Amino acid sequence: MSSELQVFRLPDLGEGLTEAELVNWLVAVGDQIKVDQPIAEVETAKSMVEVPSPYAGTVAELHGQAGETLDVGKPLISIAPVGAAPAEPEAPASAEDPVSTGVVTDAEASAAAETYRTEEKAGSGNVLIGYGTPGGATGGRTRPRKGSVAVVDAAPAAAPEGSVAVPEAPMEPVVAGTRIPGKLSAVISPLVRKMARDHGVSLDAINGSGASGLIMRRDVEAAISAPEASAAPSAPAQAPAEAAAPAAASGDLDSRTGLAVSARTPVRGVRKAVAANMTKSRTEIPEATVWVDVDATALLDMRAELKKRSPHDTPGLLAFIARFVTAGLKKYPALNTRFETGTDGSQEIVGFEGINLGFAAQTDRGLVVPSVRNAHQLSARELDAEIRRLTAVAREGKATPTELGSGTFTLNNYGVFGVDGSAAIINYPEVAMLGVGRIIDKPWVVNGELAVRKVTELTLAFDHRVCDGETAAGFLRYVADCIENPGGALADM
Structure with a gap:
């Protein structure tokens, strides 16, 4: 049979x-x-x-x-x-x-x-x-x-x-x-x-x-x-001992250091995908980085005021920054593209009618990047709701490949880890990533006088094949200006 x-x-x-x-x-x-x-x-x-x-x-x-x-x-x-x-x-x-x-x-x-x-x-x-x-x-x-x-x-x-x-x-x-x-x-x-x-x-x-x-x-x-x-049955499955090789026994000596090996962890799942993607990004993309310090005091004040009026549905800071990013990508669409090389060696820059905004989310399975589809059509409150939903399903391991693999630009809030900046690796095959550092008190000159302000650092890594520094700096400065004057920016969006 x-x-x-x-x-x-x-x-x-x-x-x-x-x-x-x-x-x-x-x-x-x-x-x-x-x-x-x-x-x-x-x-x-x-x-x-x-x-x-x-x-x-x-x-x-x-x-x-x-x-x-x-x-x-x-x-x-x-x-x-x-x-x-x-x-x-x-x-x-x-x-x-x-x-x-x-x-x-x-x-x-x-x-x-x-x-x-x-x-x-x-x-x-x-x-x-x-x-x-x-x-x-x-x-x-x-x-x-x-x-x-x-x-x-x-x-x-x-x-x-x-x-x-x-x-x-x-x-x-x-x-x-x-x-x-x-x-x-x-x-x-x-x-x-x-x-x-x-x-x-x-x-x-x-x-x-x-x-x-x-x-x-x-x-x-x-x-x-x-x-x-009639199809023949497939070859029998490997025996368990062959299918899953055990980690190296403790006590193995490393030939280079002479130290005992404590463990060998197979690289698979999310970690394997991240490793392959980052390697491909570093290998293929000639990236450059620009950064700027930003006074985020006005943004924090505006959100605090909104929270007083509506405590339960005030968007988070990341949602406001996401809104500024989508507006900036409309002004500088070169950063919302993909660089493709054909099998015949031909090259082209692929643009999109819309923005799928990815954001880095840390989970028990590792770092994943779910994306808000058609983010350019959403308000800050709608972006906040979608970011929270996608973060939840990603941490539960239930996000679909479409939700995790359809981004056109990535926003990375590494400030939650307590760091100011990062030389980020672009999320291949995208061409740019904006990083946001922690917001801390710093001395800042306001109207010619020294004051203590809430300051963060924005870092933009971009593919130099799709644009030059002028475009990258223009986009970064636009987002920075929105953060420093959020009321006026939102009024114009």
């Missing part, structure tokens, strides 16, 4: 992520599950999400254990179809008989997973857990059938007359990636599209049994059940 198993691979959970940590299984072997039923909780570098099953049936195998990091495109769960008996464990097959066992080699599984990840990044239009992959819905994945290398010669002879034809393995990448205009509209369910792609079935070869030729789930299942399209 193993040939009947439906193997669901870990999908791209958004933003082209390549791996996820398996936090908890929501089902067990032998459980009966339904389509769209959550089967596992996984934590990506962006958020914690529940993964639903595209298949109904009996759970036959769980590929992985809690705490294990799984690659996108690798098997997550195997399910016996409704009405089929759960697959019995089979003895390992010999290398001479790959067709009879249907076992996929490690090389084939890795190749299939890599193809899967590449195509997910290109964008399939598939909606799995509430948000789509990047790109349009016109392209089809070209992933080869599992075990296709081993059964290329045998598959044509095994196909009975009248069965639904599936292209032979060598032709699959070409056929599966080709769409007849308007054909895709005959498939409405994203789960049906995903099922077809997972099993290497070309939708172009299927005549839908639904109204107006609509391709139904049963049509794809019929194509999958054809002998030539």
